[in-house]
Amino acid sequence: MHPDFKQWTTECLALTESFLEKRLPTSDCAPTRLHEAMRYAVLNGGKRIRPLLSFAAGELGDADKTRVVVVSAAVELIHAYSLVHDDLPCMDNDTLRRGKPTCHIQYDESTALLVGDSLQSLAFQLLAEPAVTDEPQAQLKMIQQLAVAAGSRGMAGGQAIDLDSVGKILSLPELESMHIHKTGALIRVAVILGASCSNKLTQDQFKQLDHFAKCIGLAFQVIDDILDAEASTAALGKTAGKDAENNKPTYVSILGVTQARELAHELRQKAEESLNQFGAKALRLQQITDFIVQRNF
Amino acid sequence: MHPDFKQWTTECLALTESFLEKRLPTSDCAPTRLHEAMRYAVLNGGKRIRPLLSFAAGELGDADKTRVVVVSAAVELIHAYSLVHDDLPCMDNDTLRRGKPTCHIQYDESTALLVGDSLQSLAFQLLAEPAVTDEPQAQLKMIQQLAVAAGSRGMAGGQAIDLDSVGKILSLPELESMHIHKTGALIRVAVILGASCSNKLTQDQFKQLDHFAKCIGLAFQVIDDILDAEASTAALGKTAGKDAENNKPTYVSILGVTQARELAHELRQKAEESLNQFGAKALRLQQITDFIVQRNF
Numbered sequence: 001m002h003p004d005f006k007q008w009t010t011e012c013l014a015l016t017e018s019f020l021e022k023r024l025p026t027s028d029c030a031p032t033r034l035h036e037a038m039r040y041a042v043l044n045g046g047k048r049i050r051p052l053l054s055f056a057a058g059e060l061g062d063a064d065k066t067r068v069v070v071v072s073a074a075v076e077l078i079h080a081y082s083l084v085h086d087d088l089p090c091m092d093n094d095t096l097r098r099g100k101p102t103c104h105i106q107y108d109e110s111t112a113l114l115v116g117d118s119l120q121s122l123a124f125q126l127l128a129e130p131a132v133t134d135e136p137q138a139q140l141k142m143i144q145q146l147a148v149a150a151g152s153r154g155m156a157g158g159q160a161i162d163l164d165s166v167g168k169i170l171s172l173p174e175l176e177s178m179h180i181h182k183t184g185a186l187i188r189v190a191v192i193l194g195a196s197c198s199n200k201l202t203q204d205q206f207k208q209l210d211h212f213a214k215c216i217g218l219a220f221q222v223i224d225d226i227l228d229a230e231a232s233t234a235a236l237g238k239t240a241g242k243d244a245e246n247n248k249p250t251y252v253s254i255l256g257v258t259q260a261r262e263l264a265h266e267l268r269q270k271a272e273e274s275l276n277q278f279g280a281k282a283l284r285l286q287q288i289t290d291f292i293v294q295r296n297f
Numbered sequence: 298m299h300p301d302f303k304q305w306t307t308e309c310l311a312l313t314e315s316f317l318e319k320r321l322p323t324s325d326c327a328p329t330r331l332h333e334a335m336r337y338a339v340l341n342g343g344k345r346i347r348p349l350l351s352f353a354a355g356e357l358g359d360a361d362k363t364r365v366v367v368v369s370a371a372v373e374l375i376h377a378y379s380l381v382h383d384d385l386p387c388m389d390n391d392t393l394r395r396g397k398p399t400c401h402i403q404y405d406e407s408t409a410l411l412v413g414d415s416l417q418s419l420a421f422q423l424l425a426e427p428a429v430t431d432e433p434q435a436q437l438k439m440i441q442q443l444a445v446a447a448g449s450r451g452m453a454g455g456q457a458i459d460l461d462s463v464g465k466i467l468s469l470p471e472l473e474s475m476h477i478h479k480t481g482a483l484i485r486v487a488v489i490l491g492a493s494c495s496n497k498l499t500q501d502q503f504k505q506l507d508h509f510a511k512c513i514g515l516a517f518q519v520i521d522d523i524l525d526a527e528a529s530t531a532a533l534g535k536t537a538g539k540d541a542e543n544n545k546p547t548y549v550s551i552l553g554v555t556q557a558r559e560l561a562h563e564l565r566q567k568a569e570e571s572l573n574q575f576g577a578k579a580l581r582l583q584q585i586t587d588f589i590v591q592r593n594f
Contacts, residue, residue: 121448
């Protein structure tokens with residue numbers, strides 16, 4: 001990772017962490033166990049790709065970072081809630097997340113359920129705050145966009161397709177459609193909302209940006225599948241090899257590792273082409289794209 | 298029920314039903330099973346007290362019904378999501394709701410989990426739509442109010458306190474605090490958001506209205522506890538006697554039925570006093586209050 005990029009990510013993530021730290025209810029505030037568990041689920045590291053994407057997209061229109069941080073936190077709360085619910089026994093039944101026991105293991109199932117529910121509410125609460133933009137009409141649109149991305153035609157819908165696909169043989173387009181919903185929708189909205197914190201982008205630029213986000217969302221998933229097949233549990237901080245064990249269709253199970261790697265690089269190229277028109281302002285988005293494809297955790 | 302009140306409720310509920318019917322994704326839209334289950338969970342009757350409260354509060358400032366209907370639907374979606382999650386095995390583990398199998402019995406646990414998650418997103422999506430008010434700034438505040446009412450310091454927090462209280466002896470104030478969160482927060486926000494669809498009320502009137510809503514929220518719960526102890530499963534459309542069976546503290550277990558009834562009537566009086574200043578425009582809120590205390594289901 002380039003030292004300058006490293007420093008930029010450190011700064012952005014410090015902003016997001018300190019905002020989340022401040023806005024999550026403290027664990028001495030009733031109901032204390034729920035609030036402690038919410039903080040456990042959110043303030044436990046993770047790659048924070050979505051917040052980084054929001055900040056990087058914000059730079060395209062020189063958005064104020066004190067605005068982008070709210071968006072980045074809202075999107076990360078939706079992501080964190082989805083992980084807590086996905087790990088539940090009735091879903092992926094996973095016990096390890098980011099190197100620590102999953103929320104329902106550390107606490108209990110009912111607490112984990114309420115943690116996810118409450119984190120989703122908190123995301124919309126933050127995104128409706130006056131700090132986000134001077135244009136309340138635009139802000140309402142951003143709330144709608146996050147709600148659609150999170151809901152049954154976005155992330156939650158992708159999760160439903162995923163559950164339904166266990167043990168089935170999917171075609172490549174079917175697998176792609178699942179991921180466009182399951183992880184893609186939230187990655188796209190992280191980019192779009194970050195860019196929406198300024199009002200300098202044209203409709204056409206938003207379209208280009210959305211295409212960029214779609215490509216890196218898929219690339220992210222392809223790499224995830226490769227890592228699940230190849231990396232160790234220790235390196236990932238979550239249980240490796242779960243996909244094969246659960247008989248889940250993945251890019252690796254359909255294409256094999258070599259072709260999956262080729263696909264990731266192709267997606268990276270397409271993503272980078274979509275950034276061309278933004279010139280130097282797209283530097284951070286380019287660097288994140290490289291990171292997504294080259295990461296080993 | 299007064300025939301005129303009966304007709305008013307029928308009209309309001311028809312508006313809410315048809316709006317929900319139109320805005321819930323159809324079950325031929327992918328992911329089909331999730332969408333079918335979302336419709337099952339929402340379009341299955343219920344008392345629809347919260348939508349009625351929104352409409353009745355809207356009348357205080359002559360709010361446009363085409364606006365109130367959006368608010369009523371958003372609040373009802375939050376309520377419906379909470380029922381689906383509350384019925385899950387890791388929570389109340391209930392099999393019957395509104396006379397039909399609960400969502401996870403009719404479908405499965407993972408679908409029910411995603412149904413609840415998606416309904417919450419949809420609520421915020423609807424409330425962010427342009428139709429709600431001409432004042433986007435006020436609308437952002439309404440979204441915040443719904444998010445706070447639904448979240449860890451509102452409904453979800455009340456659910457956490459509830460789970461934590463099983464098998465414990467609560468004092469009356471502790472029980473009250475639980476219900477102010479668990480059911481009270483959403484009832485209050487249903488009233489406040491309905492009234493917010495017009496911009497004719499003063500800050501003081503909102504305060505009075507909030508006190509009204511707090512009283513009827515508690516009265517609603519007291520009656521619920523009495524019915525759970527006295528009515529049959531057939532009459533309730535949900536499993537009766539669950540509270541005692543689950544060793545849950547209730548108004549009946551703490552006060553006995555007679556004193557619980559007295560408390561309900563006292564709360565009704567306080568609620569009605571808060572409505573005095575609104576004069577004839579509060580007719581529907583008064584009628585709903587009577588209905589809440591006199592209902593037998």
